[in-house]
Amino acid sequence: MDNWTFGITMVVVGMGGTILTMWVLSLLMGLLRKAFPYKKEEEGK
């Protein structure tokens, strides 16, 4: 594979893959927060 193809692939798939993964994680964290909401009584534990 030539350097040009490699570089473009890394930029597109690397940046896209990173942001996609982080977006999926942000969605899952949003769901987690809804599934396990914070309760006042947790304070002090």
Add this chain to the structure above:
Amino acid sequence: MLEAIGNGLYGLIAGFTGLHWSNPVMIGLGCLLLYLAIKKDIEPLLLLPIGFGCILVNIPLAGLMEEEGFLRTIYDAGIATELFPLFIFIGIGAMTDFGPLLENPRIFLLGAAGQFGIFLTLALALALGFSKLDAVAIGVIGACDGPTAIYVSSKYAPHLLSAVSVAAYSYMSLVPIIQPPIMKFLTTEEERKISMGAVKKTVSKTTKILFPLIVTVVGGLIAPQGLPLLGTIMLGNLMRESGVVSRLTKASENEIANIVTLLLGISIGATMDGKNFLTPQTLMVLGLGFIAICLDTVCGVMFGKLLKVLSGGKINPLIGAAGISAYPMAARVAQREGQKYNPKNFLLMHAMGANTGGQVGSVMAAAVMLSVLKGMGII
């Protein structure tokens, strides 16, 4: 008799006669690193042992990096096996509170944007004629994350390890100098004044415990090549949040992290042999590393501006600059710059969220990069 005395005396001056011109230069560089660590307080935990290791390895005939030399033994045990950066990651996970990030999961995206410099610098390094794996190692300086940079470069471009490590740690400590001009240039005064309000404590303990597990499983499935990085930082965080292994948590963030930091530093310094280090390539690596950190900041702030628009003006784009892994310096820079334009603005906790997002993001970006390389058959 006289010949024996002559030979004996020669043994005492052999160190001087064995000096290569690069050795005194590197001893000077080691002293400079010690000066920065001791006098300027720049990453002293790393730069002090690195500087001393650099001095040790540039004294000829001692053979410290020869087979069975003590520095070679440490290097082979912890750097060549990639164990040291992973131990450090357990400590980082144990020290990091991801609460501010979990308060506002959208901020995860800033942690991703803050890593774009990795990939852009990789492309730039390729354009400058570096080989594919060398470019990968150089790009990863943009993770702004010492252990990640060491892990990747020791595995795929060990001849660049010393330059990449020195660049990564030096630029991390220079974040308060590098970032503000870029932040100012890319934002308007109105944007810098945006107040984000207080962060409420609304994350349950269950969420905090499940966070490292989910990141490990999902991140590991998407980018399995980076699982050692991801798994160790998340193990440390699980120990912290579970609250049931406080001895292990404290050991990870104190004793283990301290011992490994010492061994990591001295063995990186030991790779700074003058003949290999003083090359035009090293200067190019240092220059590209600087560009990587600048590009991270540019991409982070620009993504912050995008989030500002999407949120209806509720997000201050300055926190985008904190989406890198230099924790907590980058968050403090965002807070300080925000307060310059609006003294009643407290961006710190929001910026901490972006900053911890940057820690996850840097590991994720490296993991994605390694998995893409594996997929393409490069590694």
